[in-house]
Amino acid sequence: MGVMNELHAPVLAWYDAHARDLPWREPSASAWSVMVSELMLQQTPVARVLPVHAAWLERWPTPADLAAEPTGEAVRAWGRLGYPRRALRLHAAASVIVAEHGGEVPTSHDVLLTLPGVGEYTAAAIATFAFGQRHVVLDTNVRRVLGRVVGGVELPGASLTRAEREQAAALLPEDRPTAATWSVAVMELGALVCTAVNPRCGTCPVVDRCAWVAAGRPAYDGPPRRAQAWAGTDRQCRGRLLAVLREAEGTVPLARLEQAWADAPQRVRCLAGLVADGLAVRLDDGRHALP
DNA sequence: GACACGTGGAA
DNA sequence: TTTCCAAGTGT
Numbered sequence: 001m002g003v004m005n006e007l008h009a010p011v012l013a014w015y016d017a018h019a020r021d022l023p024w025r026e027p028s029a030s031a032w033s034v035m036v037s038e039l040m041l042q043q044t045p046v047a048r049v050l051p052v053h054a055a056w057l058e059r060w061p062t063p064a065d066l067a068a069e070p071t072g073e074a075v076r077a078w079g080r081l082g083y084p085r086r087a088l089r090l091h092a093a094a095s096v097i098v099a100e101h102g103g104e105v106p107t108s109h110d111v112l113l114t115l116p117g118v119g120e121y122t123a124a125a126i127a128t129f130a131f132g133q134r135h136v137v138l139d140t141n142v143r144r145v146l147g148r149v150v151g152g153v154e155l156p157g158a159s160l161t162r163a164e165r166e167q168a169a170a171l172l173p174e175d176r177p178t179a180a181t182w183s184v185a186v187m188e189l190g191a192l193v194c195t196a197v198n199p200r201c202g203t204c205p206v207v208d209r210c211a212w213v214a215a216g217r218p219a220y221d222g223p224p225r226r227a228q229a230w231a232g233t234d235r236q237c238r239g240r241l242l243a244v245l246r247e248a249e250g251t252v253p254l255a256r257l258e259q260a261w262a263d264a265p266q267r268v269r270c271l272a273g274l275v276a277d278g279l280a281v282r283l284d285d286g287r288h289a290l291p
Numbered sequence: 292g293a294c295a296c297g298t299g300g301a302a
Numbered sequence: 303t304t305t306c307c308a309a310g311t312g313t
């Protein structure tokens with residue numbers, strides 16, 4: 001291509017000056033460290049991931065180290081990050097890596113995509129951030145930044161569209177290492193400046209090229225986004241039950257779980273769900289434990 | 292495409 | 303206090 005997009009230089013310069021020092025961004029970080037961080041960061045803030053990621057890498061420096069442990073150890077070490085099925089998927093991915101890929105995190109985007117817990121975003125992120133490849137990396141941050149700067153709208157829609165993929169692809173620098181830096185830079189801009197609430201447009205490197213700012217920062221007017229209910233949901237019930245299992249030394253008697261959730265039918269249903277999902281096992285006398 | 296799936300900090 | 307949101311994936 002040769003000609004840099006007008007957004008590239010200011011965003012790259014901003015990133016160079018303001019990027020956070022995160023462990024998985026260190027030059028010495030392994031692909032496994034990057035992969036672990038990506039799974040942990042799905043729907044989870046950086047601040048909460050930091051300590052768990054450090055302990056995880058300390059305990060399981062390679063996929064083989066994790067694969068050698070029971071899945072329950074992964075669930076326990078996952079702690080309170082949320083969405084504990086991610087711990088199961090990370091463990092399963094480690095097992096596949098050992099069984100089919102010589103214990104090394106695959107470098108191929110297509111192969112990464114076959115791993116449990118690795119979807120479109122995460123495959124692109126690992127290939128880009130661990131191996132310096134050129135892929136379209138579209139997470140919620142990038143969608144929001146491009147939606148504002150290029151699309152002129154405050155927030156992206158509920159689902160990722162083909163137009164967004166094409167737009168992101170068109171903006172991706174041709175040069176491989178530059179493309180990789182661009183991807184992490186746009187994400188960082190979304191995380192630190194072009195935030196969902198109270199964006200800091202005053203410090204944005206591309207505020208003078210932003211379609212949303214030019215339009216007077218119009219408020220989101222798309223379809224109302226359903227606020228996720230929480231109190232009394234199966235999700236809350238499962239969380240309570242799993243917290244009991246996670247914090248227990250060994251197996252837990254049914255009475256302890258009954259204590260954690262009053263509604264009996266819901267408790268029974270959720271417990272069965274946890275077992276079906278592989279997050280818990282049922283033993284004799286109704287005792288339960290992590291797998 | 293809609294839904295389920297955890298957790299806790301910020302406004 | 304309630305609501306919103308945080309580097310998504312699988313069904």
